Amino acid sequence: MATNPSINSNIPTTKMEEEVRGADEKTEETYAHIISTLPKKKSWGQELQRYQGFWYYPFFLDGVISVQHNFKVRPSDVLIASSPKSGTTWLKALVFAIHNRNADDQTSKQVMQSSNPHEYILQIEVVHLYTNNSILNLDALPSPRLLATHIPYSSLPESARDDDSGCRIVYISRDIKDVFVSSWYFFNDNQHDSQEPFSLEEAFESYCDGVTLYGPIWDHQLEYWKASIERPQSVVFLRY
Structure with missing residues (x-):
């Protein structure tokens, strides 16, 4: 929440900060109420x-709802979309390499060699995961912005689905069987040592029910595929 310094200049800074903090807390309470239902x-x-x-994991929902209410795309934005474990x-x-092909080649190489792709193309709903747990103001990033998301197409902010926005969306899909196997290995590899591995049979049953992170995956892929048919000038659907 930005405050114009020429407005309410007679209000002490500490009071302004309290008002901003109060608004943020009210917003968090609203999101928490939505999630609890x-x-x-x-x-x-x-x-x-x-x-x-x-x-969704409850941990992600705050970010998803915040993006829907606050994030506005710019005409120069490129949004990389996918379901998890799809490439x-x-x-x-x-x-990133294509976008920076005309830039300083050495600088681009240094970025790619020293950083994980998740660090230089941030995921809008969980941006704090890659910024040392600090909140990054996406509006402060210079244009053109390269951003990413796992949010389903129908749940993207309205500005991203607007034909006149100019924002381009690149969606990557992957064979659903391969996504499942990759997800299962990834989940078990990241379990705590004290936790039992999650059985393939139980994982498969949940997956078929569509109860997985950002799932059902078939609805996720179908929404972006339909968008690419309806808005080919804005949405590119890739298969991996």
Whole structure:
């Protein structure tokens, strides 16, 4: 929440800060209330909540709802979209390299060699994961912005789905069987040593029910595929 210094200049800075903090706390309370009313289901050993037809960890929902209410795309934005474990990291590196092909080649190489693609193309709903847990103001980033998301197409902010926005969306899809296997390995590799591995059979059952992070994956892919047919000038659908 920005405050014009020429307005209310007679209010002490500390009071302004209190008002900003109060507004932020009220917003967080609103989001928390919305999240508390959502359907819940346990899957892959963790609790997921259903929001607008898709499943999320509660940890992510704050970010998803905040993006919907606050994020505005710019005409020069490029948004890389995908469901998890579909080739996102690979696509981020490719898009960054293509986007910077006319820039200082040495600088681009240094960035790609020293940083993970998730660090130089941030995921808008969980941006704090890659910024040392600090909140990064996406509006402060210079144009053109390269950004990423796992949010389903129907849940993107309205500005991203507007034909007149100018924002381009590049979506990467992957064979659903391969996504499942990759997700299962990734989940078990990141379990704590004290936790039992999650069985393939149990994971498969949840996956077929569509109760997975950002799932059902078939709805996720279908929404972006339809968008690419309806808006070919703005949405590119890739298969991996």
